[in-house]
Amino acid sequence: MKRITLLLAVFYCINTISAQSNPVLISLFFEKGNYILTEDNKQKINAFIESAKDSTYNSLIVKGFADADGNDAENLKLSENRVNAIVDELSNNGYYNAKAKYYGEQTASKNNTEENKAFDRRVDIIFSNTYTFGNKKEAQIFYFKPNRDIVFMGSEGTQIKIAANSLVYDSGMLPGGDVKIELTEYYSMEDIIQNKLTTASNGNMLISAGMINIETSRNDNPLQLKAGRTMEVGFTSRTADDGFQLFYGDADNATGSVNWEPAINANLYAGNWDFASILFFETDTVSVERGKFDVNKYGQKIRVKQTWTKRTNEYFYDTIIVDKTIYANQILLQSAKLGWLNCDMFYEEKEKTELLVNIDPKLECEIVLVFKNYKSMLAPVKVNAKQIKFTDIPPGEEVILTGVATDGEKLYFTKQELKTGPVIINLKFSESTVAEIDKSLAALN
Numbered sequence: 502m503k504r505i506t507l508l509l510a511v512f513y514c515i516n517t518i519s520a521q522s523n524p525v526l527i528s529l530f531f532e533k534g535n536y537i538l539t540e541d542n543k544q545k546i547n548a549f550i551e552s553a554k555d556s557t558y559n560s561l562i563v564k565g566f567a568d569a570d571g572n573d574a575e576n577l578k579l580s581e582n583r584v585n586a587i588v589d590e591l592s593n594n595g596y597y598n599a600k601a602k603y604y605g606e607q608t609a610s611k612n613n614t615e616e617n618k619a620f621d622r623r624v625d626i627i628f629s630n631t632y633t634f635g636n637k638k639e640a641q642i643f644y645f646k647p648n649r650d651i652v653f654m655g656s657e658g659t660q661i662k663i664a665a666n667s668l669v670y671d672s673g674m675l676p677g678g679d680v681k682i683e684l685t686e687y688y689s690m691e692d693i694i695q696n697k698l699t700t701a702s703n704g705n706m707l708i709s710a711g712m713i714n715i716e717t718s719r720n721d722n723p724l725q726l727k728a729g730r731t732m733e734v735g736f737t738s739r740t741a742d743d744g745f746q747l748f749y750g751d752a753d754n755a756t757g758s759v760n761w762e763p764a765i766n767a768n769l770y771a772g773n774w775d776f777a778s779i780l781f782f783e784t785d786t787v788s789v790e791r792g793k794f795d796v797n798k799y800g801q802k803i804r805v806k807q808t809w810t811k812r813t814n815e816y817f818y819d820t821i822i823v824d825k826t827i828y829a830n831q832i833l834l835q836s837a838k839l840g841w842l843n844c845d846m847f848y849e850e851k852e853k854t855e856l857l858v859n860i861d862p863k864l865e866c867e868i869v870l871v872f873k874n875y876k877s878m879l880a881p882v883k884v885n886a887k888q889i890k891f892t893d894i895p896p897g898e899e900v901i902l903t904g905v906a907t908d909g910e911k912l913y914f915t916k917q918e919l920k921t922g923p924v925i926i927n928l929k930f931s932e933s934t935v936a937e938i939d940k941s942l943a944a945l946n
Contacts, residue, residue, distance in 0.1 A: 526625055529587065529623060530623045536586050538587065538590060558628040558630055560628070561626070562626075562909055564602045564603070564625045565601075566623055567579045567583075568618035569606045584624055591626075606621070608621075631907050632935055632938055633867060634867050640684060641683070641684045641685070642681060643683075647665070647676050647679075650662065651682070660734070661715065663726075667726055668724040668726065669726075670722060685715075689946045690946050691943050693712070694878060694945065697758050697867075697869070701880075702763065702845070703760065704893055705893070707847060709876045710745045712842065712843045724839075731837050733834070734835075734842060736844040745845060749761065750762075758880050761841075764836065764837070764838075852895065855891060857889075858926045858928060861930075865906060865909070866904055867904050869902075870902055872898055873899040874899060897920055897921060900920070901917070901918050902916075903917070912934065914938045915929055915930045916941055
């Protein structure tokens with residue numbers, strides 16, 4: 502009877518929160534000085550995670566506690582051992598990304614009755630929603646024969662051309678078969694924010710005309726450009742020689758942001774590419790020009806393409822209008838590297854200021870500063886547990902201070918409009934959901 506009651510309690514815990522705006526929590530209790538999981542607790546864990554399998558929660562947190570008996574160090578270790586025992590059990594059930602936290606007797610009851618001590622000897626397992634910036638966009642995947650010129654266009658208009666036999670292994674050897682190219686394009690402010698693509702070069706603010714990440718491999722072995730070879734890149738937003746230049750990105754694994762370095766001797770020139778009769782993609786697709794010109798919003802002539810797909814030994818009509826390739830005033834950049842590439846220019850402003858922001862130390866925050874009149878985003882530096890700041894920014898600019906936060910259980914969002922200057926801002930968070938945050942960030946484009 503006890504087991505049936507226990508299982509019903511777990512299912513009730515999950516099912517009573519169908520909207521999933523709130524976290525789902527279950528508590529496991531331990532005997533004094535003990536961290537070994539009982540069979541009863543294992544059954545409770547199994548029932549709990551089974552009930553949550555079809556939920557939309559994306560975060561699993563395990564928090565460990567201890568009563569006030571004994572010394573602080575021993576109780577902290579005891580709560581850690583309790584958490585580790587449960588994390589191991591969760592891993593055995595396929596949940597490998599549980600976030601472990603342990604507090605010892607930090608939150609132990611002031612009134613040390615036996616009943617309160619028994620409550621303090623526990624571990625809470627919490628399913629909730631979290632929201633983080635960084636690496637949220639999937640790459641587009643293409644396959645090509647490396648002994649031919651590789652010419653293709655991304656879904657957002659980035660044009661890439663790599664000359665035949667330009668991709669090699671680290672050893673300098675040429676790959677012997679089809680190569681895989683992964684291209685990710687970042688042109689919208691939503692993509693820039695969601696993927697934490699800050700626009701700064703060694704602390705100096707940049708204005709971006711678009712960013713890409715391009716990786717190549719053969720059978721999961723990475724490839725690079727052969728020494729002395731370059732890749733031609735046409736960024737979608739380039740329509741004239743507007744002063745933007747090529748920057749190479751260096752991703753910081755610790756912070757997730759990217760620092761950009763100006764490319765040395767990156768040639769800039771106007772040019773046209775002939776996409777006709779070039780076989781590309783895994784299905785050997787060929788683009789054929791229609792005898793018609795369209796005009797884009799810049800007044801440039803563009804050719805509309807048809808696509809034909811090779812099936813067996815013949816070409817069959819597949820679909821109309823795959824690409825609209827700009828043939829006039831296309832500005833191309835030559836890159837000597839793969840990886841992170843940015844089409845940028847420095848923000849020329851001699852006068853600079855800083856912006857101080859007060860934060861709640863109880864919240865885990867990710868905050869960025871978005872410039873309304875430029876495609877530019879900056880990340881803060883931490884002053885202390887209660888304050889962050891944005892340094893070396895131009896004064897008097899209209900910006901949006903936006904970000905996400907969590908207290909370990911609930912999700913919060915902020916979006917505050919202001920002008921830059923030597924002021925102190927108090928962050929105002931409101932409880933939110935993943936869908937609501939996505940919608941708010943999309944509106945920044």
